[in-house]
Amino acid sequence: MALFGSKSILGIDLGTSGIKIVELSRIGGGRFDLKNYGVLDFIPKDKSVPKLDDQILISGLKDLLNKGKFLTKDTTASISSFLTFTTIIEMPYLSEKDLGKAIPFEARKYIPIPLQEVVLDWSIINVKQAGDHTNVEVFLAAVPKDQTERYKNIFISAGLNLKALELENIALSRALRGDNISPLAIVNLGGRSTSITVFDDQFERISRNYEVGGFEVAKALSETLGVSFEEAEKIKKTEGLKSGSSGFAIISPLIDLIILEAKKVVSNYEENKKVRINKIILAGGQANMPGLRNYFAEKMGKETLLGDPFKNVSYNKVLEPVLTTLKSSLSVAVGLAMRKI
Template identity: 30%
Template sequence: MAAQIFGLDIGRSFIKVVQVKISGSSRSLVAVGSAATPGAGLRSEVKPELKQLAETIKTLVKNSKIHSNKCTVSIVEAQAVTRLIELPNLTDKELSAAINFEADQYIPLPIKDVNLQYKVLSRPQPGSGGKMAVLLVAAPKRVIEKYLEVVKMSGFSLSAVETESSSLARALSNKNDPPSLIVSMGASSTELVLIKEGNVFFTRSIASGGAALTKAIMTEFNLASKQAEEYKMAYGILEDKLSGKISRILRPVLEVVTTEILKAIDYARSHMGDQRLSGVVICGGSAYLPGLAEFVTEKTSVEVSLGDPWANFAKEGLILKMPGQGSFYSIATGLALRT
């Protein structure tokens, strides 16, 4: 049977929806679709614009043949606070009683204004006197309320809200995999998510993505955005295209991201003991930029691959019609897989 929920990823430039079917260990794609985000999307504070966003979601869900009225959504990392903290080994009951007080020291927002979630990632050996590792995620209530309002206006109900990093971890990693760094590059931001044993270990959000690349081409060559977008997608950062003219403009913009990737790799090396980073997984719409994987490999000397949330899905039906497109739907797929 198809899952009772669908994943809804409301990006700055595209809205994506995914519904999956899970039976035992087998997974298949039931429905998938995307639509351009109208106006300022969720950034808008104007009611008619939010209404228009809700209408776009409603039409997209209908056109994508999703059979569910309930969705899960993700909020961008920049709007949440994710912290890995260490605490003395508490029982679940003790932790639940102490968490607000403990979180107060790590979350730079009043606890009463946030929705706080936590997950125990590891516990020490009994009697060792070691610490337990707990992942804290705090999202401002007013941010969650806005998602709730838009989803409600679209005629759906909201089953859960999580951060993009949690969706990405579910979509692109397994508990037994070695640690990896996910680089999710959208239009307006890039999220770095360090994953260990299938869990989020560290996150970082960079306020730059595909839109900054398009903007750089527009400014340099005095082009309209549509044309600049076409150049970007056709030539990317390949140096042998157009005598490297586009590449030369885009590479400096990407340096902001590669610098942060290098810092995250350093962090992984110093905080993950003897577990080695297996590689960098790029995903999101901007991961398709021609030459990006090679560029990141060259800058970091770490193996880079394009993330595919459908890699272990049954190769039948819809999936066969969308070769290589999974990366764009990574977050929506992770949301759809939430059980």
């Protein structure tokens, strides 16, 4: 779902902890060729969440683009999940024209800010019989207009040709799910927060954001062990949740909070829809933390995989060691670059 509307396209994930760019070209048969990629991390100088003004983001984009020598300026970018309002509503079947008129009235019940202040988009995701009449399930998405304008200004100022803004979770699904239509959950562990999203029959069904991410983990390590924030980041990335690691007792309670939320989201969906979710996919910059996948699988009691956004992407095998480390953090950017525009 695009919120507005080459041979290659840039997918740009503009986050609070960094900028990720992936350039892909479509080679047919559902496969892509990796042309280029770039990553710029924003390292906090203290133990407070980094506040990035637009000029820092524009400057960071320009720097990354100049150093990366990308082949195109055509861009699809993501809107972060914590800036969006999404829900699924069920309505009697109408023509698309009549649905378009009716949905804004229904949306007022679910969107917590005035509709004139948001960009509203919708898609029919299911049609089902309800007795002697037909109902449709409609996925609603709303993003504050001031945020869409802000994003457009950032990318234009960086010299890019913004083709579309897309919801972060949709890009994640495209990169990680492929043609899998069975119910599964994607846990996206970012720098600032974690999103837990259930997908069923290729559509987002429920999503929750939890305000614990990689920053909180590093902050806890720094304060408890009495080390610098930079040293805490190293411990998180090299030791993580390995058994016997110096940070295990510090990190595990924070991960347990995320797992508790994931269990709630998954079990609620299973109970309400009478289905079974058997697979969890981990994504995001924190997903590569040593020991995390096994810890998550044990606590969730479900098959847990590290998401691989490059499974349908061809690339020079010389890059294998680097991409193995980066692939989880590049999931959103890859999904954006895969989008048809």
